[in-house]
Amino acid sequence: MKLYKTKDRLLLGGTILFGGLSSLLVAFASILMQQVIDVAVAGDVKGFYRVLAVMLVYLAALGGISLLEAIMGKILIRNVTRHLRDRIFKGVMKQKPVRFSSRNTADYLSALVNDVKLVEENYLLPLLLCFQMIVLFLATLGILFYLSPLVTVILLGFLVLLFAVPALMGRKLQERQDAYSEQLSVFTAAAKDFLNGYEVIRGYSAFRCIFGRYLKVNKETAEKKFASDRLMAVNESFSDILSSLITIVIVFVAAWQMMRGTVTMGTLLALIQLSGTFVIPVVMILQNFPKIQGIRPVMEHLGEWMEYEEEEAGETIDRPENSGIPGQKRGICCSDLTFAYTEKQPVLEHENMLFEAGKKYAVTGRSGCGKSTLIKLLTGYSGDFEGQIYIDGISVKEMTQQEINRRIAVIHQNVFLFDTDIKDNICLGEDYTEEEIQAALKESGIWDYLSGLENGIYTKVGEDGHLLSGGQRQRIAVARALIRKTPVLILDEGTSAIDRETAFEIEKNLLEKKNLTVITITHHMDERLAGQYDAVVRLGAA
Numbered sequence: 001m002k003l004y005k006t007k008d009r010l011l012l013g014g015t016i017l018f019g020g021l022s023s024l025l026v027a028f029a030s031i032l033m034q035q036v037i038d039v040a041v042a043g044d045v046k047g048f049y050r051v052l053a054v055m056l057v058y059l060a061a062l063g064g065i066s067l068l069e070a071i072m073g074k075i076l077i078r079n080v081t082r083h084l085r086d087r088i089f090k091g092v093m094k095q096k097p098v099r100f101s102s103r104n105t106a107d108y109l110s111a112l113v114n115d116v117k118l119v120e121e122n123y124l125l126p127l128l129l130c131f132q133m134i135v136l137f138l139a140t141l142g143i144l145f146y147l148s149p150l151v152t153v154i155l156l157g158f159l160v161l162l163f164a165v166p167a168l169m170g171r172k173l174q175e176r177q178d179a180y181s182e183q184l185s186v187f188t189a190a191a192k193d194f195l196n197g198y199e200v201i202r203g204y205s206a207f208r209c210i211f212g213r214y215l216k217v218n219k220e221t222a223e224k225k226f227a228s229d230r231l232m233a234v235n236e237s238f239s240d241i242l243s244s245l246i247t248i249v250i251v252f253v254a255a256w257q258m259m260r261g262t263v264t265m266g267t268l269l270a271l272i273q274l275s276g277t278f279v280i281p282v283v284m285i286l287q288n289f290p291k292i293q294g295i296r297p298v299m300e301h302l303g304e305w306m307e308y309e310e311e312e313a314g315e316t317i318d319r320p321e322n323s324g325i326p327g328q329k330r331g332i333c334c335s336d337l338t339f340a341y342t343e344k345q346p347v348l349e350h351e352n353m354l355f356e357a358g359k360k361y362a363v364t365g366r367s368g369c370g371k372s373t374l375i376k377l378l379t380g381y382s383g384d385f386e387g388q389i390y391i392d393g394i395s396v397k398e399m400t401q402q403e404i405n406r407r408i409a410v411i412h413q414n415v416f417l418f419d420t421d422i423k424d425n426i427c428l429g430e431d432y433t434e435e436e437i438q439a440a441l442k443e444s445g446i447w448d449y450l451s452g453l454e455n456g457i458y459t460k461v462g463e464d465g466h467l468l469s470g471g472q473r474q475r476i477a478v479a480r481a482l483i484r485k486t487p488v489l490i491l492d493e494g495t496s497a498i499d500r501e502t503a504f505e506i507e508k509n510l511l512e513k514k515n516l517t518v519i520t521i522t523h524h525m526d527e528r529l530a531g532q533y534d535a536v537v538r539l540g541a542a
Ligand SMILES: Nc1ncnc2c1ncn2[C@@H]1O[C@H](COP(=O)(O)OP(=O)(O)OP(=O)(O)O)[C@@H](O)[C@H]1O
Pocket: 101, 341, 342, 347, 365, 366, 367, 368, 369, 370, 371, 372, 373, 374
């Protein structure tokens, strides 16, 4: 998975560079410490002021570089997490419908919120820290060697021990972090489901039952997190014990060397100071490196979700007038159409139908016979069907989604409205004139209602349109489809939430439109409209 853009790579380089420099300076503090003690022990006043001046310059440099490194690190994290969320969102939204609907939307939410946070906490921050700590460790090692080769050799012996535990734990931790990330998806899905069911839970006094399920999934999530944290805790406490041990060893060995006169008092204190700058980076690396390793499966999942097939970018694909493909030049033709969601259960079997341009059709059939599925296939849900579907003579399998959308608009039974105003919900980012919007609203039968509102078409609809009635939502959906002036309009029970008279008015209006192909999926056809349909298509009749 590509985590950094070019600019972010430069930022990463800068952060590492300044992080490294500040680490070098931190390690250098021990030399200054040695100098100041030695000049003090020797009573060298001039030397004392010289070291003091160097110390002031040192502090200014350390402060400036640390600040730069910290700010660059924050910018890097902001950029990387923002781009990551952008790419996950784009990847998810651009998936083919079959792939998109194969997962719960809560999984996508969890990826955008939880997994990106995991990447920040368990990858980006530890990575920056590890780089910094490696430099601090190497610088410390160099200075240690310069001050006391004996202490350095002893410390290197401990290193082997220090690295052994995380190396053994790495894989286990990976598995547990991955399991925790998966469980977070499950938790988000369950919480979303329960919250969406608020009205049912309240109306049927189902709180006890639902709360029981919530407690269970919450407990499982907490347990998975604990399983991962527990392993990290073992790793962390092992490093802590060894780090204390190392400090003690340095102090004793250096003190012994001082007694033998091979090191000065300044060197002894410098070595004690260095024991910290030797141990801290090692401990930090040991505690953070497994996190970086552990996040790999999560990053792989995110990488998969960012993959999508880019459709042809062009708005219009030039197709020859007579493409040579069998079927109608205008209108929709299905021949020998067979489709199944799962292998064992075909929903549509050997269906043949023709929707001629400008004509009006009612599609009927028992519940579950595949009417909505047919609409899905006509509008590019899946190319994984047998037989053929031609729209204006072109196989639907060869069309881009944009091409299909320019030809067909669907008004669904379950209308979705974004949490914005009515105008936005109708235009969906396209530019339409006030007149066009007004005409669509009038045709959908909602204009009178809107003209009485203080904010008119700028009235907010609330989350999923809950500030409007079911009928008003559906009328907005009708306006949304009409304004696009597609040659084909499909109503998938699209007026079922509207009162009978308004539904009659809207459908009558649509059926009177001369050049519009109308396909209405209906269970209850208004007998007053029966004569206006050119044909009734019965699905699953064979
Ligand atoms: N995404 C899906 N995955 C698996 N099966 C599905 C999916 N969508 C629908 N089905 C199944 O396909 C069959 C046809 O569903 P469809 O919604 O097309 O029927 P319908 O004729 O529109 O029904 P209704 O009149 O009740 O709305 C049903 O048995 C349904 O369970």
